[in-house]
Amino acid sequence: MLQSLEIELTKTKKQQPPAEQLGFGNYYTDHMFIMNYEDGKGWNTPRIVPYQPIVLDPAAKVFHYGQTIFEGLKAYKTDDGRVLLFRPHKNIQRMNRSNERLSVPELIIDDAIEALKQLLAVDQNWIPTAPGTSLYIRPFIIATQPQLGVAPSTHYQFIIIMSPVGAYYTEGVNPVKIFVESEYVRSVKGGVGEAKTAGNYAAGLKAQEIAKEKGYSQVLWLDGVHRKYIEEVGSMNVFFKINGIVHTPALNGSILDGVTRNSIIQLLNHWNITVEERPITIEELYEANRKGELEEAFGTGTAAVISPIGELNWQGEVLVINEGRTGELSKKLYDTLTGIQMGKIADPFGWMVEATGIRV
Numbered sequence: 001m002l003q004s005l006e007i008e009l010t011k012t013k014k015q016q017p018p019a020e021q022l023g024f025g026n027y028y029t030d031h032m033f034i035m036n037y038e039d040g041k042g043w044n045t046p047r048i049v050p051y052q053p054i055v056l057d058p059a060a061k062v063f064h065y066g067q068t069i070f071e072g073l074k075a076y077k078t079d080d081g082r083v084l085l086f087r088p089h090k091n092i093q094r095m096n097r098s099n100e101r102l103s104v105p106e107l108i109i110d111d112a113i114e115a116l117k118q119l120l121a122v123d124q125n126w127i128p129t130a131p132g133t134s135l136y137i138r139p140f141i142i143a144t145q146p147q148l149g150v151a152p153s154t155h156y157q158f159i160i161i162m163s164p165v166g167a168y169y170t171e172g173v174n175p176v177k178i179f180v181e182s183e184y185v186r187s188v189k190g191g192v193g194e195a196k197t198a199g200n201y202a203a204g205l206k207a208q209e210i211a212k213e214k215g216y217s218q219v220l221w222l223d224g225v226h227r228k229y230i231e232e233v234g235s236m237n238v239f240f241k242i243n244g245i246v247h248t249p250a251l252n253g254s255i256l257d258g259v260t261r262n263s264i265i266q267l268l269n270h271w272n273i274t275v276e277e278r279p280i281t282i283e284e285l286y287e288a289n290r291k292g293e294l295e296e297a298f299g300t301g302t303a304a305v306i307s308p309i310g311e312l313n314w315q316g317e318v319l320v321i322n323e324g325r326t327g328e329l330s331k332k333l334y335d336t337l338t339g340i341q342m343g344k345i346a347d348p349f350g351w352m353v354e355a356t357g358i359r360v
Ligand SMILES: *Cc1c(COP(=O)(O)O)cnc(C)c1O
Pocket: 072, 196, 232, 233, 234, 235, 236, 237, 256, 257, 258, 259, 260, 261, 300, 301, 302, 303
């Protein structure tokens, strides 16, 4: 594979923003990776070029039928200057599952990883090192065939952009307030909820806007059939600690299979803390709280890593978790996972993939 991926490089350099100004997804590195796809020809012409606008035909299928996939992962720079990617194969494998669902051609996994590593090598001086910061990587695929017919595109582009980021939530790792959505739904089994595809997020904006107006930072989605089972939050999977046992909704075909979710389950198993993956109802959560058994709640995702949940509002009934403070387990999970990611503590799972020294 490596030989097949002869990446052409055009270099540039621009000024970097100060670390305290980063926020999330506001700045982009010097370069981006692009590769084309054409039916009959496959993926071709891999190149690293200066970060720049892309020119597309207004009839490109991505604009009309939403045939597009994205991923999100992070890179970190260790104190001794190594560049580490967190479980990149998981993201590219998931991208291929999303591709399959949206009738987008599969990527060759090793080539996509090679593209990630080479782009990182070129822009490694963009990886911020202050606590809580990292380099967020956004690979995505768009359907570019200019043809107004509902059919899979014959042409695509695979693009990788990278953004130095600070903390995801302006509140930092403090607990967030979440609105439990009873009217709108995010997805149903058989739909595209399992795929990281744009439409899922556009469909969620309305509910998110309403929640924001009410003073809540995110929406907790319930299942689309019964409006009863807990699914996930915005772009995070959710966990609840009830009576010493950690519960998370089982992957049911409408929830995204988060890499962070999977890592948290592995960490908890490693610590001999029981994790139950099963359908969880919202009533059950309120009942556990009434009995004083709901100890902690948190969301998991690449962007925020761990986001403690301090309050839920379901049909006007407010539930305060752990007095609105960050729970001990949430804190320990955050510290451990970010410690592994930054190369500060041992990685017993072999999650980190080193990306330096490929090409500069
Ligand atoms: C990306 C995403 C997640 C989290 O997945 P990670 O791989 O942990 O980043 C959860 N839910 C949705 C809807 C997402 O888009």
